[in-house]
Amino acid sequence: MQRVMALSLGELVLKGKNRHTFLQKLIGDIKKNLRGIDHGKIYHNMGKVYVEVVEDNEEKLINRLKHVFGIVYIAPSIKVETNPEEIEEAILHVVKETLEKHPEYKTFKAQTSRGDKTYPLTSMEINNKIGGIVLKNFDVKVDVHNPDFYVYCDLKKDTYIYTEKIKAYGGLPKGTNGRGLLLLSGGIDSPVAGFLMAKRGVSIDCLHFHSYPFTSERAEEKVKTLASDIASFSGKVNFYSVNILPIQKEINKKAPEDEMTIISRRFMMRIANKLAEERGYDSIITGENLGQVASQTIGGLQVTNAVTDKLVFRPLIGMDKVNIIDIATEIGTYETSILPFEDCCTVFLPKHPNLRPTIEGIEESEKDLDIDSLVEDAIAKMEVTVIE
Incomplete structure (x- = not known):
């Protein structure tokens, strides 16, 4: 018997001629995420990927595999040759382990997937065989409607027996949908936005704006921690750190006070756009949520979009804040996000922001600003850190 992790792939198996890619x-991605953990062969067979377990480190393997986008379920399984004796031995082994772990379980159901159509028994007949083996050897009953656990049998060239399916995040493998530059703040929203786009196959790097010394070094370390959390899902992250304070000071001197926030956002987008052009990003990603703050009204978003020709993804745009917090909690970024460190958006914050900005009006307010020079200077002084 060989212990393996059986990985269900979800939408990936629906791909056509490019499925192999x-x-x-x-x-x-699986190989990269499992670096440093002993494991055996990784192979593909009839719509699933399998990772051979070589020592008692299943929990570590599961924790790493849950961070690989493209995997829907992880099933710790026993692999045996497809013959009745070995299949029965695997069933006894797996059910014994399951009931030792969960003594409260009293009912079960057998469920077979017969990939090898040459096998002489039908799926229903195999289920009946499994049921007989379990009923004969364990003090449990069959419940076909609401069982405490399932005994799964995937019958292929080899047979895989398991009772547990651990939910992973699904999605698409990293980088299969291009590269995205995430505007990462220290708040709750932007790390969730990065996670959601990474889940759709976008390779993520992060652009962070600070206003040092008005904002502290500890505030930036907090954001780097959030970037590290994103890297645990998306792989290595380039972290671009830009001090926007000189730009904010110029805006404060030369533009109306009530447009401070929206003009600052336009500069952030200009810097992101220039970086995307220079470094080959296909998209810009933000954590903006419609109506959440003054700069995220429909007018505010139109005015911000006007300074970039890049595709801007806003995956949180119609979400409820409670839903965003739920995702942040699940992926482990929430507790870091709520640490009480200031960010650059609190500097020169207007008391009464303009809620209905127009492109023409904001362009008029920006006419005394040397926009190109301010953007180029900010990028020239940018710091870059690689976060694994």
Whole structure:
């Protein structure tokens, strides 16, 4: 008997002629995420990927595999040759382990997937065989409607027996949908936006704006921690750190006070756009949520969009704040996000921001600003850190 992790792939198996490309990318991501953990062969068979377990480190493997986008379920399984004796031995082994772990379980159901159509028994007949084995050897009953646990049998060239399916995040392998530059603040929203776009196959790097010394070094370390959390899902992250304070001072001197926030956002987008052009990003990603703050009204978003020709993803745009917090909690960024360190958006914050800005009106307010020079100077002084 060989212990393996059986990985269900969800939408990836629905791909057409390019399925092999997605599959090879996924296997590459699995290998990278399992670096430093002993494991055996990684292989693909009839719509699933399998990772051989070589020592008692299943929990570590599961925790790493849950961070690989493209995997929907992880099933710790026993692999045996497809013959009745070995299959029965695996069933007894797996059910015994399951009931030792969960003595409260009293009912079960057998469920077979017969990939090898040459096998002489039908799926229903195999389920009946499994049921008989379990009923004969364990003090449990069959419940086909609401069982405490399932005994799964995937019958292929080899057979895989398991009772547990651990939910992963699904999505698509990293980088299969291009590169995105995430505007990462220290708040709750932007790390969630990065996670959601990474889940759709976008390779993520992060652009952070600070206003040092008005904002502290500890505030920036907080954001780097959030970037590290994103890297645990998306892989290595380039972290671009830009001090926007000189720009904010110029805006404060030369533009109306009530447009401070929206003009600052336009400069952030200009800097992101220039970086995207220079460094080959296909998209810009923000954590903006419609109506959440003054700069995120429809007018505010139109005015911000006007300074970039890049595709801007806003995956949180129609979400409820409670939903965003739920995702942040699940992926482990929430507790860091709520640490009480200031960010650059609190500097020169207007008491009564303009809630209905127009492109023409904001362009008029910006006419005394040397926009190109301010953007180029900010990028020239930018710091870059690689976060694994």
